Amino acid sequence: MKDTYESPLSSRYADDKMKYLFSPDKKFRTWRRLWIALAEAEKELGLNITQEQIDEMKSHADDINYDVAEAREKVVRHDVMSHVYAFGIQCPKAEPIIHLGATSCYVGDNTDIIIMREALQLVRDKLVRVVRILAKFAEKYKSLPTLAFTHFQPAQPTTVGKRAALWLQDILIDLEDVEYVMSGMKLLGSKGTTGTQASFLELFDGDHEKVRKLDKIIAGKIGFKECFAVSGQTYTRKLDSRVLAALSGIAQSAAKFSNDIRLLQHMKEVEEPFEKNQIGSSAMAYKRNPMRSERIASLARYVIVDSLNPCITEATQWFERTLDDSANRRISIPEAFLAVDGILNLYANVADGLVVYPRVIKKHLESELPFMATENIMMDAVKRGGDRQKLHEHIRQHSMAASRVVKEEGGKNDLLERIANDPIFGVSLEDLNKIASPEKYVGCAPQQTEDFISGTVKPVLERYSSVTDEKAEISV
CATH class of the missing domain: 1.10.40.30 (Fumarase/aspartase (C-terminal domain))
Incomplete structure (x- = not known):
């Protein structure tokens, strides 16, 4: 369709894996996973739920009857209850116990956390691939002297590889940040309308221990170690700001790299890859513009600014829940991930194809x-x-x-x-x-680069040896 707006992040920049994570299909399949986990946990804790009901739900976990859900939503104007209804149509035996005791945030918020963690895993793997590429480049050119610049004025020489080590160090910091954020991610669990779990306390006849166990069982079934110990109706939006801060950090590092490449290309010392049939300018046929690096810089600015959205959202939440977060989060979180996905595709593509001109x-x-x-x-x-x-x-x-x-x-x-x-x-x-031999003026740059790669970079790459190499493809 060419008569309807589409996000360039989907059509031009992000790849299919990241786009699927934020698709309606992924969201609604995850809702059903959560409803099944809830029913299983409630059964294990003694509620009158049969294995037959659970098996029926599992048999329709992925074949979502979207037409039924969409028609129902036009009537009730509630997306969660429309999908509860559609699931119930497919699972008539389980229909009475679907979403038992839960609020909309049980599926909505837990799904957001699950998807963000999976998206961070994709981001983490792409960071590892960028680390590999930069490490090879730094190793190759660790002893090639080049002018260093302070204030963009010629200064004491460094080496091409040492400069790449600076880019690499920033990406390693970003990888550490992503690892840290992922390690602290918890599910909301099933907390009820204001976070007190009152409906579940009623379901379990006042048994606090069973209510406590409910969250732990659900977390385990979904692949999390734990749930937030306390919450309002939603999980704290502080988590969103922490996640997007990590994405903003990646954007900052990528922008620094892209700006350096643009300046180096102006000086004709290093160039980003330029394909045989690529056109640099519609008017000036001879030009080789650093378009990919410029695109990195452009997307990076977007992510850095976008990362303010969850900060403001967290700061302006009222008491146990307010809905003014919803529309903003539907845009700011997915688009930050899609943009960073595009940035890392470009980063890997540019870094892997850098052309160095020693003369x-x-x-x-x-x-x-x-x-x-x-x-x-x-x-x-x-x-x-x-x-x-x-x-x-x-x-x-x-x-x-x-x-x-x-x-x-x-x-x-x-x-x-x-x-x-x-x-x-x-x-x-x-x-x-x-x-005046250049090699005499680069100080410890070659050794610093070698020590950094062997002492800092290689242990990280060994830790992520299972991350496969994938050539970064870009569509434009």
Whole structure:
């Protein structure tokens, strides 16, 4: 259909696995899983529910009669009760005990938590794949000198691999955050209308122990260790803000990476992949725009801003429940996940296809390195008996003259030639070139990169060795 709005996050960016998690089918199948878990738990705790009823529910766990539910919702204007009704039509024997004692939040909130955790698992696996790609890149280029920049002004050299290690470190922090958030996720359980479980206390004839066990049994059947010990009608929306904060962190890291790539591509040192038939500009046919990196930056801004939604929602909840969270959450949470899914697809695609141009990198280094080498040149001359103060003044004058050639005439940096021709230094151009060798000015960058990969990155990758490699495909 081309006459109805569709979210670009679905049509252009996120992949099928993530889109399915936030689909109506996934939601309603999970509702039925929860109704079955509730009935099983209630039976185990002594309520008059038969195995035949439960088996009937299980036999229709996935074949949802959507037409019945949709028709019913037009009448009752309540999505949960419409699906209770539709499930009951398929399961006439179980119909009297479906949703027994529960509120809408039993299926709604627990489903949201289940889906968010599964979505975080997808995000986690994609982060691991990005870590693998960046680690290979950092290892490959750990010793290739390149200009570093502070304030986007040339500074002491680093290496291409060490710079990649900085991107990698950010992604590892994001992976830690996702792991932490997932480890603390709990189900709402079955808490009732205001979180007091009053309806269940009535069902179990005032037996507090059975009410306590109910949540534990449900959590186990759904694959969670525990439920929130206390809640209102809903689980605390603090969980949503924690989840989206982790997604925002990923967006921040990806944006940093994409901005660096865009700047490097401008300098023609490193480029994102550019396909044979790709068009960079409709007007300027020669252009190779960093479109994928720009897309990462664009989606990242969206996620960072979107992460404020659950913060504001949590801050403005009233007492045990208010419904002004619902419409916002239906949009802000799924779209944050879809956008991050798209960001990580792009990140992996760009990182895996980066093209490095060592000769351009060397050319840029050679244009700046003579200035950085002057202190070493001066120290060597002092060792040969030179006067430090006179040498300093000569270097200052030669540096200013060489700078004028570069900036005003657009010429090559001839500082080393000027020094070689000045008898006060007593050194040949050949010796000066050795002094100005880039490898001498990268400090511990190669070793830092190697130590970081072996000591920090590889243990993480070993822990996630079961995560399979998947080539990141992008649709546009």
